[in-house]
Amino acid sequence: MFRRLFVSALVPVVAMSVLAGAGEASAAPAWSPCQEGKPGECATVQVPVDWNNPSGEKVGVAIGRLKATEPEHRIGVLFVAPGGPGGSGIDLFVLGDNKLTTGELRKRFDIVTWDQRGVGRSNEVRCSAEILSRRPGDYPANEQQYRNLVAYNAELGADCRKHTGPLFDHLDTTNVVRDLDAVRGALGEEKISLFGSSYGSQVAQQYAESFPARLRAVTIGSNLDHSITSPGHYLATATADLEASFNAFADWCARTANCPLHGQDVRARWDALHAKAEAGTLTDPDNGQALSAEGLRGELLGAMFTPSSRWYAFATRLRSLAAGTKTGAAATSGTTAAEELGANSYQAIWCEDWKWRVDGYRELRALREQAAALAPHTKLSPFWNDVATCLGWPAEVTNPQHRLSISNAPKILIMTSAADVAAPHAWNVAVSQQISNSVLLTYDGVGHGQYTLSSCARAHVDRYLTDLVTPAPGTHCAAEYPTAPPMTAQRSLI
Structure with a gap:
């Protein structure tokens, strides 16, 4: 090289x-x-x-x-x-x-x-940046949002096929x-x-x-x-390990004197922040914008990948969210307005390997409820997208489970x-x-x-x-x- x-x-x-x-x-x-x-x-x-x-x-x-x-x-x-x-x-x-x-x-x-x-x-895999920017960020909350998600996946997939060429289907x-x-x-x-x-x-x-x-x-x-062929099992196991990881983080803070949340009830602090995010009243002090529950859970997920490099920063972040003080962490976007195409390799590859059968919005809602029952603090793994992004995707599942x-x-x-x-x-x-x-x-x-x-x-x-x-x-x-x-x-x- x-x-x-x-x-x-x-x-x-x-x-x-x-x-x-x-x-x-x-x-x-x-x-x-x-x-x-x-x-x-x-x-x-x-x-x-x-x-x-x-x-x-x-x-x-x-x-x-x-x-x-x-x-x-x-x-x-x-x-x-x-x-x-x-x-x-x-x-x-x-x-x-x-x-x-x-x-x-x-x-x-x-x-x-x-x-x-x-x-x-x-x-x-390349796709229109404009279409990528419209990707739904929240778990569908009603029938119309579910239909919108399926239609969006179909639109995005067709666009990715056009810009990527024959390789898209292989x-x-x-x-x-x-x-x-x-x-x-x-x-x-x-x-x-x-x-x-x-x-x-x-x-x-x-x-x-x-x-x-x-x-x-x-x-x-x-x-x-x-x-794994059951989307319910997929979401339940992913959510269970998110909950277990969070509990390990809370216990670590309790026994680690220099954890930024040491001496506090980390689970209660998280639950309060999550409740505010679900109610639409949690503000990110770094940018002054509302932080959704999906966004908060996404930050939790990222922090649980590598404790050695992320747990101190995540504890500081939770403390700052609760106090309304800035951490200095600036959010970045994957594409800019000047870019016409963006990468979308994950979804395109994933959805040719995994065939998910979800019978409409009611079943998708039930999957969320089943996962939440296992995770009183973390509720739902952001990896629900591994199922949802393939619903309506136009490529054939050529390597099913x-x-x-x-x-x-x-x-x-x-x-x-x-x-x-x-x-x-x-x-x-x-x-x-x-x-x-x-x-x-x-x-x-x-x-x-x-x-x-x-x-x-x-x-x-x-x-x-x-x-x-x-x-x-x-x-x-x-x-x-x-x-x-x-x-x-x-x-x-x-």
Whole structure:
């Protein structure tokens, strides 16, 4: 990516014709610097837009690589599947700073990642910024709002298809998995090690289903359970872990003397703020505008991802909201009035993987009521949008939910948190039950992405990926919560 303009091919094209997942030769990557002044290389691999028509139109998938810093001890390629869907692997793992690419694994592996099809440098899903700006922000409160939501999704999807092109209808994870195997073939690697967290866990799961013989080792954390077909179960489990995460935060404040809310009843403080937001009387002191209950819950969700970098700031924010004093945090928007198109990768990819059956507004309202019954403080996870944004979406669900069927793959190390707002503990347990040759490692704290959250989990992953030694079944890692405000926030979650 930067140090040289070109790097010689790793293996001849002749050998790659045997290794490529599509059964055809894949050209060796022509590596060049991604960004001047930083280590790492970028290249593009051409893959079919439609893998059912491999000789048809092609799309370029951008890949990035950090070569092993101890090549004499190199084990092979560690492929890192980014989260999202919609996260740029190149931005996070090649150009960014994170624990995975600055630790022990960097010494022994060429770390390879990508911007998957429809993301970033790989024909990003683009849609009208004006239509994106009209996205409904609140859970539908009546029949008309429900109908408006469905109609909006249909309008937006048609617009995204127009601006994105043929790739729009071929974004599901099955296609992503085929792309990954094509990249493996282009690199000339008979086998790869694979790391996936969050949405990246689903990519890794499905790769293990389709290409188990191509795997040396697999680690998956904060897992999505792609077997969930009930929207009620999806919302209930997501909301339950939001409630559990909030309760852990409140307990942390109670025992941490320098928490900005120490000595106060955090649950009562939150409940009062939430009630004001629901009544439309909560004002954000940073901008003087009303802060909705959806907005407040969204801030809570974000804070629960990474306690070490966000809990002090969130406690300060709640204190400021209650007192009506400014925190200095300025809100930013994803697009500006001058932009004609905006990115919408998450929705476009997600809605080709998940088929949700919701029988109208009454059922959607009932789903909310069921979730709220489980969560007296937090009421509803903002991830209700994972269901609602797909209602009326015009693309076909080409990779619908299914139980995993993995055989002849190496032992898979699965990591979970005790509570995870974006990949609930229950999902990870379900995934471990679907993969017979797996070991479940539990981090007893709160958060998303155990490799970042836990030094103990990090040590187990490093040992497994280098030496192929998994922790004993039932292993737990102790919670690690902050004791002082962070100097800088972490850039990535893995």
